[in-house]
């Protein structure tokens with residue numbers, strides 16, 4: 001049985017929503033996990049009932065992950081590239097292992113942040129979105145969707 005719907009603790013800014021998503025929390029309420037598996041978001045938030053199945057993060061999280069990994073790995077590659085102490089095989093091995101670890105590390109936070117941004121902006125089936133919901137009249141006020 002679903003819990004009664006009350007106005008959740010909505011984020012006040014896009015940054016707050018994205019930070020919740022990056023942390024793997026529900027961007028709308030922050031009270032439940034956004035992911036049921038590593039990259040698989042829950043269909044609905046158990047706390048606020050937001051439908052997360054409509055997100056379309058697609059290739060953007062891997063793009064963010066690769067972008068961040070490249071920028072963090074560049075100084076390391078420059079440092080070990082100039083070293084004569086390591087063989088070329090060792091340098092390539094270090095780079096490949098570090099790149100794989102960093103990309104895998106960033107993937108879930110990037111997906112959470114992407115889903116949160118889509119929700120905030122009301123993209124796809126998230127319309128009208130978190131920004132519109134946050135600026136809606138509070139509970140009890142005329143025109144409030146919360147009664």
Ligand SMILES: [Zn+2]
Pocket residue numbers: 008026027028029030031032045046047048049050
């Ligand atoms: Zn929620």
